Amino acid sequence: MRLSIALYMALISALAFAIRCSTTLIWFNKPERLYSPDSYGYERLAINILEHRVFSQSRTKPFSPDSHRTPIYPLFIATVYKAFGYNPIAVVFIQDILDSINAMLICMMVSLTSTPTAGIIAATTYAIAPLPVFQCQRLLSETLFIFLILLASLFGLKALKGHNRWLIPCGLILGMAALTRPIGIGVGLIWIAVLSVAMRNKPVSEWFTNVVKMVFSLLIPIVPWLVRNFITFKTLFLCT
Numbered sequence: 001m002r003l004s005i006a007l008y009m010a011l012i013s014a015l016a017f018a019i020r021c022s023t024t025l026i027w028f029n030k031p032e033r034l035y036s037p038d039s040y041g042y043e044r045l046a047i048n049i050l051e052h053r054v055f056s057q058s059r060t061k062p063f064s065p066d067s068h069r070t071p072i073y074p075l076f077i078a079t080v081y082k083a084f085g086y087n088p089i090a091v092v093f094i095q096d097i098l099d100s101i102n103a104m105l106i107c108m109m110v111s112l113t114s115t116p117t118a119g120i121i122a123a124t125t126y127a128i129a130p131l132p133v134f135q136c137q138r139l140l141s142e143t144l145f146i147f148l149i150l151l152a153s154l155f156g157l158k159a160l161k162g163h164n165r166w167l168i169p170c171g172l173i174l175g176m177a178a179l180t181r182p183i184g185i186g187v188g189l190i191w192i193a194v195l196s197v198a199m200r201n202k203p204v205s206e207w208f209t210n211v212v213k214m215v216f217s218l219l220i221p222i223v224p225w226l227v228r229n230f231i232t233f234k235t236l237f238l239c240t
Contacts, residue, residue, distance in 0.1 A: 073144055
């Protein structure tokens with residue numbers, strides 16, 4: 001049964017990628033079609049990271065530090081540009097891959113909480129749904145954010161099943177999600193609350209240790225960014 005579920009997940013992921021890749025090649029095959037108003041800011045941050053080692057949307061010196069964006073998505077674009085050149089279509093192809101993996105993550109999550117059949121149905125629905133297909137065709141943070149939230153949630157579900165070793169990866173990835181889109185901090189707090197309630201019957205020392213692990217792992221990615229903002233802008237915040 002496990003092999004058959006793995007095969008289904010691979011097929012669904014392949015279907016999702018075929019749909020997304022075809023969409024990119026047919027409709028979004030010109031760079032100008034990949035941009036929305038927010039895309040230009042993300043790309044400028046990525047270019048300045050690569051060329052000037054600064055987090056700024058300024059086009060010329062002096063580079064004013066940016067307070068409007070969180071760093072993960074610009075770093076994502078910068079990584080792709082470093083590997084493949086300044087090619088926004090390469091970013092979209094990577095997002096096509098990530099969103100295909102998202103379908104697989106959905107299958108795994110639903111299978112954990114319900115049945116494998118329900119997981120297959122949920123993943124197939126996501127694979128063919130128009131919104132995520134078109135969402136990953138732009139230089140926007142949604143696809144990466146969804147990937148991080150789904151991955152963290154899968155680890156959180158494994159922790160709820162009693163596998164506490166997944167608490168730290170769950171927290172770390174939720175912290176990265178918050179640095180992709182600030183709303184991720186709310187998702188992180190929800191997961192902390194859920195895990196705290198779910199583990200309430202454990203010995204107090206074990207419960208406290210697990211909650212502390214989750215909280216601290218969530219903060220590890222976030223604190224350096226808060227410190228940067230405090231040093232630069234004299235205020236603690238994720239973004240303005």
